[in-house]
Amino acid sequence: MTTDTAWLSTEESAAWVRLIALAELLPGALDAQLLRDAGLTHFEYVALMSLADAPSRTMRMTELASRTNATLPRLSHVARRLEARGLIRRFPCPEDRRATNATITDAGLELLADAAPGHVETVRASVLDALTPAQLEQLYDIAGAVLARLDPEQRLTATSCQFSEGPAVARAG
Amino acid sequence: MTTDTAWLSTEESAAWVRLIALAELLPGALDAQLLRDAGLTHFEYVALMSLADAPSRTMRMTELASRTNATLPRLSHVARRLEARGLIRRFPCPEDRRATNATITDAGLELLADAAPGHVETVRASVLDALTPAQLEQLYDIAGAVLARLDPEQRLTATSCQFSEGPAVARAG
DNA sequence: CGATCTTAGTTGTACCGACAACCAAACGTC
DNA sequence: GACGTTTGGTTGTCGGTACAACTAAGATCG
Secondary structure, three states: OOOOOOOOOHHHHHHHHHHHHHHHHHHHHHHHHHHHHHOOOHHHHHHHHHHHHOHHHEEEHHHHHHHOOOOHHHHHHHHHHHHHOOOEEEEEOOOOOOOEEEEEOHHHHHHHHHHHHHHHHHHHHHOHHHOOHHHHHHHHHHHHHHHHHHOOOOOHHHOOOOOOOOHHHHHHO | OOOOOOOOOHHHHHHHHHHHHHHHHHHHHHHHHHHHHHOOOHHHHHHHHHHHHOHHHEEEHHHHHHHOOOOHHHHHHHHHHHHHOOOEEEEEOOOOOOOEEEEEOHHHHHHHHHHHHHHHHHHHHHOHHHOOHHHHHHHHHHHHHHHHHHOOOOOHHHOOOOOOOOHHHHHHO
């Protein structure tokens, strides 16, 4: 036994339970809609979106893995499947012959453009529409405060992960 | 093409990206600590905690699955492993001979009691300590509003999932 | 009560992600 | 410029979850 544990107060426990429930349900809801309507997991969607947003629609595997919170083996497997479906292409990086670059193909952009409306609709229906503008700002601050601890280097928040009339996808639309 | 999609505003997109990052990172952080220190996934921890909180430390498989957002097959597999480790016991329900009851054993309660302090510490360090009391209340409301859509029957929030000097675990401590 | 339907749970199969092992290329040191 | 180290990436194996198929038991209705 070290020092006595500081158990959670009623308020802390209540908020925590809800946060856990939210973190448990949200990924499933997003995966379900995207898989049903576009044959993509949310992870694949975010990965493709990151590529679509990148300069020349291209990114190093390592950087893409970092931005999507994936291990490199995981990304490698996912990339192989996406490449087999013709949604991305991989080729060795000229500057560093160890590295691999991944590029989203036109077919990939097209699939994204098809998938985006339904996804945005789901995001609105399941989350955003439930919040007031004030709550939206509070959520931004709260998540920011927590991410400062969980993701101090801001790897995940560097990506836009959203359309909002982004340049790369506007081209494909 | 149906109606034009209502893309996300800058504020919406920013808050959404952070929420997704949070939902992506939090489960991994919880799993990592619990697996390292107690050999339990967060899901197993919550399942055991639900049993510890239940009357007679016992619950039907179906209800436990509902409370933990698990499919019944998933819970069945997890229960088999937990039972093999001596942390729970399963036996047919007397009232309904289709049903199975699961009970947490003394060893299970002991493991929970051992695991709880480290888990609570992680919860504080990664989330709660980053928030002001006002933000804690905002989080409660925000998550509540979202869960009203994702979990309208409040299956997940019915459980306490926390110690906070709960009765069952106090017995085992 | 017997046929059918629904509910509770387990088991088998397929897929996905974690981890470890491995290979190749760049870097640092002398 | 050879050698050990580090970095970038892929492949193989294992464990866990989803989905489907199946068994058993209660419920419904004639």
